[in-house]
Structures are given as structure tokens and as C-alpha cells.
Amino acid sequence: MLPAVNRKLLLGLEVLGSWPIVMLAGVLHTASFAPGLAWPLQLLALAMLAHASWDETPGRAARQGLLFGLGWLGSGLWWLYISLHDFGHLPGLLACAAVLLLALFLSLYYAAALALAAWLRDRRPAMQALIWASCWLVAELARAQFLTGFPWIASGYAHALGPLSHWAPWIGVYGLCALVGLFAAGVAAALRGSGRVLMLVLLLIVGGRLFLPLQFTEATGKLRVSLLQPNVPQDQKFDAELMESNLEKLVTQIESARGQLVVTPESVVPLPMDWLLERYPQQVERLKRAADKHPLLLGTFLGNERVGFVNSLLALGTAQPYDYGKRHLLPFGETIPTGFAWFVHALGIPMDDQGRGQHQRALEIAGQRVRPLICYEDLFGEDFVESVQSGPDSATLLLNVSNLAWFGPAMVQDQHLQFSQMRALEFQRPFIRSTNTGATAVINHYGRVIARLPAEMRDLLEVEVEGRRGATPYARWLAAVGLWPLWLLALLPLVLAWRRRRAR
Known part of the structure; x- marks a missing residue:
């Protein structure tokens, strides 16, 4: 039958x-x-x-x-x-x-x-x-x-x-x-x-x-974070005439933050840091004063034309100097595959052939260890799994900074947020995200979104996050083999x- x-x-x-x-x-x-x-x-x-x-x-x-x-x-x-x-x-x-x-x-x-x-x-x-x-x-x-x-x-x-x-x-x-x-x-x-x-x-x-x-991880205390969402339209981000006013709005937003750590999105300052110091010294001085009160992770570019500009997060106001450079670059947007230079250059993408960051160290702040990831990097848990093992140097909190304004608000923001949820689940770490236009959010170690800003809105997300330490079975075997x-x-x-x- x-x-x-x-x-x-x-x-x-x-x-x-x-x-x-x-x-x-x-x-x-x-x-x-x-x-x-x-x-x-x-x-x-x-x-x-x-x-x-x-x-x-x-x-x-x-x-x-x-x-x-x-x-x-x-x-x-x-x-x-x-x-x-x-x-x-x-x-x-x-x-x-x-x-x-x-x-x-x-x-x-x-x-x-x-x-x-x-x-x-x-x-x-x-x-x-x-x-x-x-x-x-x-x-x-x-x-x-x-x-x-x-x-x-x-x-x-x-x-x-x-x-x-x-x-x-x-x-x-x-x-x-x-x-x-x-x-x-x-x-x-x-x-x-x-x-x-x-x-x-x-x-x-x-x-x-x-x-x-x-349950494979344990709490390590809490950290107050301020996550910026500047909402600068992509067609204005590299506009020389609007650069100063955009920077002024950014500095004002940073000055209003109250967290133990203030985080800006990827490339929120779309200039190499040396150029920023040369062209906008007053805004840089205000950034430093704000960072003296509330330590800041600033999305910018480090390096130079000879070694390549590196998409980076630069720490200001921290006890020790710290910067993190993006290591896993996006083909066609940040690194040019062999034979495709003509196509990429025709698109006119700024900083289209970048250098790579060199380390995976976490930033130690207020008793927590924050492991940065820049945009596309959080798709590759195997690249940073060493950061989420057991031990004193283990990251207690994962952070992604992104600029998805290139792709509009529909679908892509939610998809990228979903990838961060999976990393939070795999490694049982809270995951915080600061983005230009969305999705700026906080994810707990069970992969659930506990706070999120509306897309395409200039705002600041103030939230307290509980760090975690320890290693999941997946993290252990992925790091080993x-x-x-x-x-x-x-x-x-x-x-x-x-x-x-x-x-x-």
C-alpha cells in the first residue's frame, strides 16, 4: 500500500x-x-x-x-x-x-x-x-x-x-x-x-x-557601548564639498555619546588619517577631547600610497595605542582580482585596491576584550576563531563595523545582521554592530537581537552588553583543524x- x-x-x-x-x-x-x-x-x-x-x-x-x-x-x-x-x-x-x-x-x-x-x-x-x-x-x-x-x-x-x-x-x-x-x-x-x-x-x-x-561560556561583566549610525548617503560620503559638514555632524554625534566605548561605522572618516590631520585639525582636536572622556574606535584609513591604504579602526583615548586593519578584503570593492583592473577602475570605487591588516588582537577596555571585524569579515568565522578560545587573551565581545549604504536598505542589511547572529551562536559571544545606514544592533550570545536602530536614520544606540568567555565545541575543533x-x-x-x- x-x-x-x-x-x-x-x-x-x-x-x-x-x-x-x-x-x-x-x-x-x-x-x-x-x-x-x-x-x-x-x-x-x-x-x-x-x-x-x-x-x-x-x-x-x-x-x-x-x-x-x-x-x-x-x-x-x-x-x-x-x-x-x-x-x-x-x-x-x-x-x-x-x-x-x-x-x-x-x-x-x-x-x-x-x-x-x-x-x-x-x-x-x-x-x-x-x-x-x-x-x-x-x-x-x-x-x-x-x-x-x-x-x-x-x-x-x-x-x-x-x-x-x-x-x-x-x-x-x-x-x-x-x-x-x-x-x-x-x-x-x-x-x-x-x-x-x-x-x-x-x-x-x-x-x-x-x-x-x-552553555559553554560564562559572563565576564558588562560594558556600556555607544554605537553610532551617522546615515550619510553614499553619494555624499566622498563629496569634497560636503566632507567638512559631514565631519562636523560626526564629531557632534560622538561628543553626545556616553558609553565606556564609542564605536563608529566602517570608513566613517573617508580619508587617510594623515590627510584628516592636515585638512581638518579643529575637528581632529575635538575628536581627541571627546575620546579623553569616552574612548573611541574610529573608522578610517591608515597606511599610505606606497604600502596601500588599509580600511581600519583606530582607537583614541585608550590606555594603549591600538588599531585594527581589515584582513579579508572584498573582491572588486577592496581588492582587484587579476585581469579585472579595467572593470573595477571603470566603476570609480574609491580606495579600490587596499592593503591588509596584520593582527587579530582584541582591544582591552573596561575589563572586556573587544574583537573588531570590518564589514565582510564576519562571514568568515574560521578566520578569527583563534580570538574566541579559552584563556586570558580571548575576546569577550565581537564587534562589526560596516557601511552598507552602497547597497540600499532592502534585504542586504537584514542578511548581514543574520550572519552576525550566526557568529554569536557559533561562538556564544555577544555581537555589537555599528553601521552607517543599518543594521546597527546588539545581539546576545544566543543569537537574538536585543536592540536595533531603524534603518536610514541618524541616531545613537546606547546599550549595556555582557561579555562572555569560554569556547564552544565548534570553536575548539575549528581552531584545531x-x-x-x-x-x-x-x-x-x-x-x-x-x-x-x-x-x-
Whole structure:
């Protein structure tokens, strides 16, 4: 009886394998991320893809992966159009083409993964589910690490809240990618008469929610912070005629802050510090006086034309000199990939080829240790995991400063906030964010947003944050061996399937 029911379900779901529906499933996948945080949509969309590609040839499965990726990444990264067209001054059609080409390139990871799953197909539904999930994980890891990595809205991020979030301190965001891939493949296998994989995943989800230990860090005291949101429009940020008035507003806002640490957004002073001292000495003097009362982390540029300008946070008013420079640079915006200088220069992006910061030290302030990250860096927990180990030098608080005015207020701010929520979950550290136009917010060590300023509003967020120390299981194994355990977890079933295929 059950096989007959499953055959009817399969026949009824055949339409899900049509290519337009697969692309729409990719769009549905995007809808599961911030701002909606509708994580069930993510599971549904991925299950639709697993079902659609299950019995396909490698070529057709590759097309399914490509179309799903285009729907997902095209709709999830559309805001890049704003930076390319509105600020890079590319014609509309060229800007659209550039976004689609990026989505197409990133979709190739998923096309290759699904083609491999089809080529290694096993007649046993449970084994095929494991192969499919392993291929999905390989695609996510490859996108995160190859060519400097671009893991924006990786599938695990949809679960920064919800029942799967309890696994984040144990397996991190890419472990969650594996888990949701296994769920999707389990649904496809269940429709074909084998519910064992799906039952296993459901047990892991429920068991994680009910039985996993979740407390790995302890409180270290509180810190009062003032987080600035200046709301300077991007088309005014580098305008020489408006530079002085914008700087005057910034200094006035800093002078009104009352925290034990005042934080400004990324590049809030869009000039190298030496130039600022030379051109606006009065404002610099006021900044120093304000910092003598309330220590300040100022977003600026350090370095010079010879060694490269470094996107930095400079501490003023602290007991010890301190500056932090961005280390993981954004391709096309802060570092120029080989062969693309003509394209980047045509966009007219200021500071388009920057130097890199050199250290990961935390700033010690009022008994807490604050680990800065600048914009894009908080997507790469593996880069700064050494900062969140146990010990006296461990960071007790994570900080991100950003300027997302390049991309408008819709979607991108909430997506970036979601990434910070995942880092807070993985490392059980509170996470504070100071941004130019949003999302300026405070996240507790459970990944929940406890305070946030409205987007595109000039304001100051005054809040008290409780620092944490200690290391999660994920932080410990990630610091010891990196992401290799997940690579091995993904590749082992594929090697076994390949050997079985050769033996046929």
C-alpha cells in the first residue's frame, strides 16, 4: 500500500521537476533568509530541488542546480545592482548583466554538485540521500573557500533562529548546511519508499533541541557601548564639498555619546588619517577631547600610497595605542582580482585596491576584550576563531563595523545582521554592530537581537552588553583543524560511492 501511495505522490509532484519551478524554488530559498527568517521555506525549497534532481541524468541534474542557483543567488544578491548602477554608474542593462553573471558563476558550484550526485547515483534511496547531501555540502564549502570565498546567504544561515540553531555551537553554519542537505535528500528518499534518512534527521533536530548542552561560556561583566549610525548617503560620503559638514555632524554625534566605548561605522572618516590631520585639525582636536572622556574606535584609513591604504579602526583615548586593519578584503570593492583592473577602475570605487591588516588582537577596555571585524569579515568565522578560545587573551565581545549604504536598505542589511547572529551562536559571544545606514544592533550570545536602530536614520544606540568567555565545541575543533572535518564528512561517502561505481 505504501509504495502505491508513494508512486502517486511522485506522479503528482512531477511538475516540481520542470525548470521554471526549480528556478522559483531558488527564489523561495532566498525568501527563507532575513528579513523574514522563515526557515521552513528553506527546507521546503531544498527538498523540492532534491526531488527534482533525484532521478535525472548528470546533464539534466546540472541544469537543475544551475537554475536553482540562479533563482536563489540572483534574487538574493540583486542589491549589488544598486552599487553598480547608482554609484558605479554602469548602464542599467550592464549592471543587471553583471549581477546575473555573478549569480551564474556561483551557481556553477551547485550545478557541478548535482551532476556529481547523479553520476554517483545509488539505487538504495538511503545511500543516494547521503550522496546528495554530501554533494550539497561540498558545493557550500567550495563557495565559501575557493577564490577567497563568497558564502553570502549559504543555506545554513536560514537557521540562525529556529530548531536547528541549537546545533550551531557544535557544528557551525556549514554543519547546518550539511544537516539541511540531508533533510532535503531524506524527503526525496521518503517519497521513494525509504524514510530512514528523514527519520534520522528529524531525530537529530528534536534531539538537538531537547538534549544538547548549550552553555559553554560564562559572563565576564558588562560594558556600556555607544554605537553610532551617522546615515550619510553614499553619494555624499566622498563629496569634497560636503566632507567638512559631514565631519562636523560626526564629531557632534560622538561628543553626545556616553558609553565606556564609542564605536563608529566602517570608513566613517573617508580619508587617510594623515590627510584628516592636515585638512581638518579643529575637528581632529575635538575628536581627541571627546575620546579623553569616552574612548573611541574610529573608522578610517591608515597606511599610505606606497604600502596601500588599509580600511581600519583606530582607537583614541585608550590606555594603549591600538588599531585594527581589515584582513579579508572584498573582491572588486577592496581588492582587484587579476585581469579585472579595467572593470573595477571603470566603476570609480574609491580606495579600490587596499592593503591588509596584520593582527587579530582584541582591544582591552573596561575589563572586556573587544574583537573588531570590518564589514565582510564576519562571514568568515574560521578566520578569527583563534580570538574566541579559552584563556586570558580571548575576546569577550565581537564587534562589526560596516557601511552598507552602497547597497540600499532592502534585504542586504537584514542578511548581514543574520550572519552576525550566526557568529554569536557559533561562538556564544555577544555581537555589537555599528553601521552607517543599518543594521546597527546588539545581539546576545544566543543569537537574538536585543536592540536595533531603524534603518536610514541618524541616531545613537546606547546599550549595556555582557561579555562572555569560554569556547564552544565548534570553536575548539575549528581552531584545531579548520573546516577539514566537514570536507572529510562530505568526501568520504562520495569516495565510497565512486569505488562502488567502479566495481559494478
